[in-house]
Amino acid sequence: MSVGKVKMENPVNTTLExxxxxxxxxxxxxxxxxxxxxxxxxxxxxxxxxxxxxxxxVPVLNRQLVLHAAPxxxxxxxxxxxxxxxQMCQYCHGVQAEGAWGPDLASRGLSExxxxxxxxxxxxxxxxxxxxxxxxxxxxxxxAFFSTLPKAEQFGPxxxxxxxxxxxxxxxxxxxxxxxQCHEPELAIPRRWLGGVGKDADFAYFSKQIYRHTxxxxxxxxxxxxxxxxxxxxxxxxxxxxxxxxxxxxIAASLKVGAREDPNxxxxxxxxxxxxxxxGLDAExxxxxxxxxxxxKFVSETGAGFKGVxxxxxxxxxxxxxxxxxxxxxSPTPKLPERPKPDFSGEVAVWKVPxxxxxxxxxxxxxxxxPTAEIYRIPGPGPTGQVFKGFEGSTVYxxxxxxxxxxxxxxxxxxxxxxxxxxxxxxxxxxx
Ligand code: HEC
Ligand code: HEC
Numbered sequence: 001m002s003v004g005k006v007k008m009e010n011p012v013n014t015t016l017e018x019x020x021x022x023x024x025x026x027x028x029x030x031x032x033x034x035x036x037x038x039x040x041x042x043x044x045x046x047x048x049x050x051x052x053x054x055x056x057x058v059p060v061l062n063r064q065l066v067l068h069a070a071p072x073x074x075x076x077x078x079x080x081x082x083x084x085x086x087q088m089c090q091y092c093h094g095v096q097a098e099g100a101w102g103p104d105l106a107s108r109g110l111s112e113x114x115x116x117x118x119x120x121x122x123x124x125x126x127x128x129x130x131x132x133x134x135x136x137x138x139x140x141x142x143x144a145f146f147s148t149l150p151k152a153e154q155f156g157p158x159x160x161x162x163x164x165x166x167x168x169x170x171x172x173x174x175x176x177x178x179x180x181q182c183h184e185p186e187l188a189i190p191r192r193w194l195g196g197v198g199k200d201a202d203f204a205y206f207s208k209q210i211y212r213h214t215x216x217x218x219x220x221x222x223x224x225x226x227x228x229x230x231x232x233x234x235x236x237x238x239x240x241x242x243x244x245x246x247x248x249x250x251i252a253a254s255l256k257v258g259a260r261e262d263p264n265x266x267x268x269x270x271x272x273x274x275x276x277x278x279x280g281l282d283a284e285x286x287x288x289x290x291x292x293x294x295x296x297k298f299v300s301e302t303g304a305g306f307k308g309v310x311x312x313x314x315x316x317x318x319x320x321x322x323x324x325x326x327x328x329x330x331s332p333t334p335k336l337p338e339r340p341k342p343d344f345s346g347e348v349a350v351w352k353v354p355x356x357x358x359x360x361x362x363x364x365x366x367x368x369x370x371p372t373a374e375i376y377r378i379p380g381p382g383p384t385g386q387v388f389k390g391f392e393g394s395t396v397y398x399x400x401x402x403x404x405x406x407x408x409x410x411x412x413x414x415x416x417x418x419x420x421x422x423x424x425x426x427x428x429x430x431x432x
Contacts, residue, residue: 073140075112080145083138088221091159091181092126098152100159101181102126106149115139115146119223125178125230127223130214160185161334163412168405170241171412177230179238182222184324186414187242195247195401196275198358206239207232246404248422249283250274251356253396254429255290255388257372258365264299265372267388269364269426271396273356280358283422285399287317288364289348290426293390296370298349303364307350312393315350318342318418319393320425322378322385325415339415343393356398375428385427394426 084090084097092102099105110118116139119129134142162175163185174180174187183189193209194201209216210225251273258266269290275281291312292298298309312319319342329335349366356362373388387394402421407413417423 072112073137075140075142075144077141077144077148080138080141080143081148083134083141084145088182092178094152094156096152096156097146097149099155100157101178104152104155105146107147107151110143110146112139112143115143122226122229127178127213127225129223130218132218133214133220133223161329164336167412168241168244168409170237170239170244171410173234174238174241177225177234177238184414185412186245186410186417187238188248188414188417191242191245192248192250194242195281196250196358198247198275198280200276200279201247203236203239206242207235210235244405245410246401247281249281249356249358249398249401251283251396251398251424253288253394253424253426255391255394255426256429257388260372264367264369266365266367267373269303269366270429271356271362271364273358273360275358277357277359281401282358283356283396283398283400284354286353286356287315287397288351288353288395289315289317289319289397290366290394291319291391292347292349292368293370293373293388294346296368296373296390298347299367299369301349301351301364301366303351303362305351305353307352309347309349312346312348313344315348317395317397317423319344320395320423321416322387322392322425336412337415346393348394385425386430387426388428391426391428395423396426397421397423 090097092100093105094100097105116136117123118126119134119139122128159181160175163171171185171187174183175185179187179190194206197205210230211227213220213222213224251271253269253271256268256270258268267290269288271288273280273283289312292309321340321342325337325340329337351364353362373390375386375388377386378392397418399421403410403417403419406419416425
């Protein structure tokens with residue numbers, strides 16, 4: 001049952017609001033009411049009394065009944081583990097909750113109440129998580145799960161180290177406030193989100209995504225940052241860094257295998273610009289190349305702008321890197337990660353198109369002679385995509401909008417991104 005929102009106009013024209021969502025939050029209503037009483041003292045006691053009966057007393061009573069009827073949730077460690085593995089808490093707290101950017105949580109004897117407090121009203125820099133993200137039941141599950149984990153002897157490394165001195169101020173600040181543990185050193189993923197909104201991605205829009213994140217993503221994996229802990233002043237510098245580095249076109253590229261017509265297999269490539277129509281950024285001057293697995297032979301293709309099959313080394317564009325290079329160097333004198341040498345071997349089928357507009361979908365097919373390639377998950381740390389064997393390095397590259405801030409300014413980098421232009425790896429779509 002929901003109580004909703006009560007608005008009271010009092011004779012001195014002050015609007016008082018009591019906001020309440022659920023019976024389980026009944027105590028909030030009581031506190032709200034107390035506040036009203038103190039403010040309005042005897043004068044409006046009658047008004048308040050009436051409202052109390054009409055809107056609050058019944059739910060509060062109900063809540064007590066509910067509390068008696070429903071015992072506190074019993075935590076299930078298995079469910080807690082599943083949640084932990086699916087969420088990004090571990091990006092800050094370590095895979096085994098051994099501590100990293102955030103403190104260790106494993107076998108520290110944290111109570112449900114302590115975990116709940118840390119999530120709803122974080123003590124420090126951690127973003128706050130709401131009920132729709134981490135429920136009471138999940139808190140109980142996490143409590144049970146944490147107690148099954150080995151107590152940490154020592155902290156694990158940060159997922160991503162701090163940018164070195166000399167890095168842009170906004171980049172250092174995003175790391176200091178924890179964004180980079182999830183979003184990596186260049187904030188490449190959120191820059192892609194902002195590019196999707198394009199013309200509407202001003203600071204007001206951006207700051208809303210940070211401070212009131214769960215309005216748009218009630219089930220999202222990122223929590224709400226507090227303006228007290230992450231002041232607007234700081235957030236502006238982070239925003240400026242994202243602008244300077246450049247918003248990105250949100251292109252997604254996935255490959256699917258169609259029906260096999262022996263001895264040929266046709267693969268369908270779908271390109272999608274995830275941006276808002278007319279608002280988001282278009283990718284311009286686009287080159288698409290699919291690697292031809294060794295042992296397979298080109299038969300035919302469909303789609304606009306086909307340029308033929310040629311050795312990748314002749315194309316002059318580096319193939320995408322499948323896995324995230326870099327992260328943390330735990331040595332006492334950490335070195336910056338280096339980009340792995342690109343693999344220019346093999347031949348590629350190439351298409352060139354002027355643009356992929358925001359919200360546009362384009363389709364290409366490639367028919368090859370040879371066995372159907374198998375899908376596998378790219379090995380490596382963290383969440384990685386899946387690809388067709390032999391197609392690794394297949395890429396969609398666009399010259400504009402490209403990165404606006406390259407080396408030497410940007411010393412600490414997302415090494416999957418090119419120094420000029422921008423690109424995305426072609427992944428295997430889940431087959432149905
Ligand atoms: C951006 C990094 C970050 C993320 C993501 C994060 N935390 Fe935290 N967490 C912290 C930091 C830092 C602290 C220390 C207190 C603070 O800053 O609020 C903390 C504190 C805690 C505490 C209290 C520990 C204590 O000693 O009392 C708990 C419990 C906790 N986090 C659980 C979680 C859970 C569950 C999630 C995922 C839903 C999560 N955290 C996501 C950084 C993070
Ligand atoms: C726990 C990992 C995590 C942390 C920490 C984090 N984010 Fe996010 N962020 C996400 C995820 C995941 C999304 C996608 C929506 C969702 O699931 O919440 C997202 C979405 C965004 C978006 C896009 C929202 C939109 O719709 O336009 C922006 C911008 C963003 N984050 C910026 C930041 C900044 C800046 C910080 C640091 C102040 C930060 N994030 C911290 C995980 C994180």
